Amino acid sequence: MTTGHHGRAATLMDVAREAGVSIATASRALNGGTRKVRKDSYAKVTAAARRLNYRPNAFAQAVAKGSSSNIALLVSDISDPYFAGVSQGVVKAASERGVDVAIGVASDGAEELDRISGFIASRPRGIIISESENVNDHTRQELQQELKRYSDAGGRVVFVLDRDMPFPAIDVGNEDGGHAIGKLLRDAGYRRPVILKGNDGYRSSGQRYRGVVKALAEGGVDIDPRAVANGGFRRETGFAVVSQMIRDRLLPPGEGALYGGAGADCVVALNDVMAIGAMTALRAAGIEPGRQVGVTGFGDIPYAVDVYPALTTVHLPLQDMGKAAVENVLLSDDEYRSLGHRLIFLHARPDVILRDSLPRR
DSSP: OOOOGGGSOOOHHHHHHHHTSOHHHHHHHHHTOSSOOOHHHHHHHHHHHHHTTOOOOHHHHHHHTTOOOEEEEEESOTTSHHHHHHHHHHHHHHHHTTOEEEEEEOSSHHHHHHHHHHHHHTOOSEEEEEOOOBTTOTTHHHHHHHHHHHHHTTOEEEEESOOOSSSOEEEOOHHHHHHHHHHHHHHTTOOOEEEEOOOTTBHHHHHHHHHHHHHHHHTTOOOOGGGEEOOOSSHHHHHHHHHHHHHTTOSSSSTTOTTTTTOOSEEEESSHHHHHHHHHHHHHTTOOBTTTBEEEOSBOOGGGTTSSSOOBEEBOOHHHHHHHHHHHHTSOHHHHHHHSSOEEESSSSOOEEOOTTSOOO
16 A cells, blocks of 8 residues: 555655655656656655655556546536636637547536546546635535645646635636726616625625625715625526515615615626526516616626627626636646646726616616
């Protein structure tokens, strides 16, 4: 049995530490990488491996030799236009480099951990994770440990959006985008928003919400606590929440309505599909979105411009995010290791796309 510190199985990291070299050098020496290792370093690594009774595994050899011909992509919902856009960017960029992509779907933390374990068993060159993270998920620590073992063996991990884990992440300015939407609402004359958030544990939702609230507060806008609704980032959620507010006589003006009876003058959804669901609910109740009630989204999914009225939203470069993830997964050993836990920002200050759903009041 291979034995490392404290009686556990020795890892590549143990060998590198024992030999006084980098993990990348140890991997190339033991796993037959294509880049040469200096003779003295090779001797140190092999001697350390013998002392620790370490034996390289098949996965590490495949990665080091570059024989692993695919990368894995994990998304929350392939039918969601946001994840579809990121996936399209991943598949296109990988194809241009002659790399295949295996796609998996996971709707919660337990499924995510299960899919990641399955991916690792198939020995991909790298894993890209594009998921709506719930920071309160009980599997978070276990997922991080699983990915760390994979990374220590030579695999690559890149997140799309920050997960606050020790791996590089392609990120966008969610809070800045939320602030831009809030400022646009103020400047356009809106003072009584309904805000549709994602689940409270979603990191991206929290960032966007903080930005919106901060910008509105800077303009002296106080948000009615009853006007903030939680839910998943889904079209059905936007429809259901707004429909319920209308049934409860909160949204239209009248006795008991939001904002002291004045009702809401806009719906701020923190992703586009929720905004589209909200517009459908308004229209079903005889309220014309974009005329009687303004609506905004976040993400700029492809059909945000095709709905009626066309949706005002924050533009996220979805395909570019997928492309950047592939580029970072396929970096050289030294370049990837130098990334560490780095946020690689695309559009640190996202653009707001003003369309007909939010006319000036």
